[in-house]
Amino acid sequence: MNILIAPNAFKNSLDAQSVAEAIALGLQQSRLDCQCQLFPVADGGDGTGSLIIKHLNGTFINTPAHDALGRPIAAAFGLIDGGRTAVIEMADASGIRLLKTTELNPMLANTFGTGELIKAALDKGVTKIIIGMGGSATVDGGMGILHALGIEFLDGDGKSLKPIAAELINIAAINTSNLDKRIPGCEIIVLCDVDNKLLGPEGAAAVFGPQKGAAPAAVTMLDAMLARFAAITLQQTGRDMTTIKHSGTAGGAAAGLYAFLNAKLVSGANHFLELTDFNRMLQNCDIVITGEGSIDEQTLQGKAPAAVAAAAKKKGIKVIGVAGKVPAAHSEALNQVFDQLLSINSDPVDLATALKNTRNNLIITAQKIGDQLALS
Template structure:
């Protein structure tokens, strides 16, 4: 039996490669006689860019940029496909992981540094820029990125505003005459892992603002700023940012780049699996094991394990999913794609303890899976 191990990262615990190795170790300790292949996946979330560059045997280019608070940091981006495509991880320039908890300030945080990475990629004369937007610390609608590329945001007196939400609340007009026109001749592809729209209770500010440090009052201010940005953009471009599927990803940056850079918004896991040749790995497999921190109804909206399961089921392969938490909600729908849903933690687990013990719990669960399969074969 050949088992393909294709998990997503377990948030705040292990990256996808570490998860895959833990599962592989558990299988090797079990009674099951099998071969394994580790194939860590990503769906547009934090870590996607690095996995793409690694799987495509690309190279990394170092670049100095500004972090969400405007401080100079060392960052990087990847080049793949003989240097014709750049891979940018928004979190590497504008990410939550660059800030301490007490530094989170979505009213001031800017995506400008990600725009600097894009400019650096354009200097390499790439024809395509692939952006993974997970893990951002910003709710600026991508205005920081656009500012780095030459777009100006003006108040009603024609004064240029700093591209930060607190200042952009005064936005009255957008001047795109100075845009770096190289970006308009480059295909921009954005990998999305959720389908939230820009505004409202399921929008960028309401859903993702609090995890980026926004108070309830700031959530309202951010939503109002994004609504004004959308209204001005619609007047000037004719594009309705509010209606865009995936428009709420990365603090609305997807909506801003779709509108002003003609970016393509794609399902992250589908694009990732196609780009790195997942189908070939499936063809040589008898069973697939996937997983991530939580498996629930949101998984069915295009998260990594769902994308893996859809492809596996197309080849009639059984799929086992391991997760730190498995929700009963949407259980019947989940069972259409996952033959077994296994929570790696004991009932009534403490979250902090579970995160600390993720590797051990994955190994233990994989041993159990291997032994269960072995007993059925015997």
């Protein structure tokens, strides 16, 4: 039996490659006679860029940058397509994983370092840039990125503002005359792992601000700041960043890049599968196993396991989904996408324990899957 193992990362536990390896090991320990192909996937979240570069045999370019709090760091981006396309991982410069929990502060954190990576890529002569925006520590609407590329944010007195979220509320004008002249000739594609728009109860501040250290009062302020940014942007460019699908991605950075860099915001999962020619992997495949940390009906809104399952279903291939957490109640929507959904946690456990045991539980679950398939 030919099995394609195509999981996303299990957040805060294992990256996608490690998840795939654990599932393969469990299958090999089972009674099933099988051949496993490992094809870790992503949807724009943290780790997407690295997987694209590896799948397409790209090269990594090291470059200095700054983290979300402005400290110098060593970062990297990738080149694919014969050096014509750069792949940038926002989390490599502006990521939450680069900060201590006590340092999280979206009022002060900014995306400037990601802008530095874009400039470094342009220096290599690329004409296309793909950006995976998951895992950022920021809610600045992309202000830092835009500042790094030459855009100036001005207050009512015409003075330049620091490129941090706390200053968004003071924007009176935006000077784009010094925007890097190479930007108009470069196609920019933003891989988004969420559908959220910029503002409101489902917006960048409300949904993602708390994960990045924002207390309730700060969430309200951040939403107002992003609204101010959007209003000035609409006034000057005619582009309404509040109505665009995916605009809440990465603390609204996707919205800023859409408005000022003409970036195309796309479903990260679907674009990833297309870019890496995932359909090729489905040839001569009997079963697909996919998964991520949690699978529920929200997974169907652009997450990698759902995109993998949809691609497999089109070819009539059975799909098994595994996750740390799956719905206890029946879900017709999920059942239309996944033939079987399994939790790797056999008993209710606290989150810390579940995360610690992810690899072992994946192996055990995969072995059970293999034994079950051997009997069918």
